[in-house]
Amino acid sequence: MLLRSLLTLLSPGGRRGRLSILIYHRVLPEPDPLLSGDPDAARFRWQMELLARHFNPLPLPEAVQRLREGTLPPRAACVTFDDGYADNAEVALPILQSVGVPATFFIAVGYLNGGRMFNDTLIETVRRLPAGEVDLTPEGLGRRAVATDSDRVALCKALIGQFKYREPAARNREVEALPARLGIQLPEDLMMRDDQVRQLADAGMEIGGHTVSHPILARQAPDEARREIGGGREALEKLLGRPVRLFAYPNGRPGKDYAAEHVAMVRECGYEAAVSTAVGAADPSADPYQLPRFTPWDDTPTRFGLRLARNLAGRP
Structure with a gap:
């Protein structure tokens, strides 16, 4: 009350x-x-x-x-x-x-x-990364450790920040290239x-x-x-x-x-x-x-x- x-x-x-x-x-x-x-x-x-x-x-x-x-x-x-x-x-x-x-x-x-927003492409890619180290030099983030949930959360934020304000068509091409380069299959639903x-x-x-x-x-x-x-x-x-x-x-x-x-x-x-x-x-x-x-x-x-x-x- x-x-x-x-x-x-x-x-x-x-x-x-x-x-x-x-x-x-x-x-x-x-x-x-x-x-x-x-x-x-x-x-x-x-x-x-x-x-x-x-x-x-x-x-x-x-x-x-x-x-x-x-x-x-x-x-x-x-x-x-x-x-x-x-x-x-x-x-x-x-x-x-x-x-x-x-x-x-x-x-x-x-x-x-079946579409997917750019941020979800990045999040779902990070979710599926094997534990260890990932090379994100092409994305401008160097080599990053991926061991804990906190590591993955921090990496998601860094990647989204890196791409968020880029021109949409170029951003989408670059973002979609990441899981393809890493051999990761993403959800389409x-x-x-x-x-x-x-x-x-x-x-x-x-x-x-x-x-x-x-x-x-x-x-x-x-x-x-x-x-x-x-x-x-x-x-x-x-x-x-x-x-x-x-x-x-x-x-x-x-x-x-x-x-x-x-x-x-x-x-x-x-x-x-x-x-x-x-x-x-x-x-x-x-x-x-x-x-x-x-x-x-x-x-x-x-x-x-x-x-x-x-x-x-x-x-x-």
């Missing part, structure tokens, strides 16, 4: 309402030391149960409209997922349905049906299939655009950025046979990963609202095309609840 009272004080609803939007990427069947930032099914379940108990979870389109109108309920919250991982449908969806929490899934359509996207939509979940290939828009030529933003929407609408109203900026940091020109493109491509990764909670004055979101990292209910409160207070 104390947490609920605090949350109501910070987010009383109406014209003083504030909207908490949570970001997830994956929900894993079991804990994974290489993906410690992603909850497993058990942690995600208690997080959603806490959210349902202490907040008023809303579909994101409804929340955006009520934010504009000043009619949010107290403790309004939304759940979102980025990228389009298969475990969103296989693991997260049954939990969301059982708890009664709606969610929005932002899909990078270029990776559906990490991302959703078309039928799983339809499954989410048919279950009442919202599907949003997240570009075609998840580029850093600020590093794209204007025509390329527009094709990414609009092309993702067109592909999803063709797949689903219904309008796609919401967008999430890849990486999502304002002024670094996208700029004002990309906000204008999102609006011109027909989206009704968009979300960033700027932390905080949205109030009625927020730009509906740059709504803030935050990631709940905590592994205990008490810390999770307190982080939700701190985010509402502007101190995440």
Whole structure:
């Protein structure tokens, strides 16, 4: 009751309402030391149960409209997922349905049906490296020891940092060359299939655009950025046979990963609202095309609840 009272004080609803939007990427069947930032099914379940108990979870389109109108309920919250991982449908969806929490899934359509994002290529390569030493001189990292989970986590971070901001086509070629050079076979079922996207939509979940290939828009030529933003929407609408109203900026940091020109493109491509990764909670004055979101990292209910409160207070 104390947490609920605090949350109501910070987010009383109406014209003083504030909207908490949570970001997830994956929900894993079991804990994974290489993906410690992603909850497993058990942690995600208690997080959603806490959210349902202490907040008023809303579909994101409804929340955006009520934010504009000043009619949010107290403790309004939304759940979102980025990228389009298969475990969103296989693991997260049954939990969301059982708890009664709606969610929005932002899909990078270029990776559906067997695709793999560059960071996952690197992580899954590192996962499969035999213990010992690996020569990453061609990747600019020299020779690295691989003995413990900590070694593998550090190596994943180093590799992702090395490639993250390179030009997408060149990056993908260079990243895919790594497992080929090391003779490592990688999984091809990490991302959703078309039928799983339809499954989410048919279950009442919202599907949003997240570009075609998840580029850093600020590093794209204007025509390329527009094709990414609009092309993702067109592909999803063709797949689903219904309008796609919401967008999430890849990486999502304002002024670094996208700029004002990309906000204008999102609006011109027909989206009704968009979300960033700027932390905080949205109030009625927020730009509906740059709504803030935050990631709940905590592994205990008490810390999770307190982080939700701190985010509402502007101190995440």
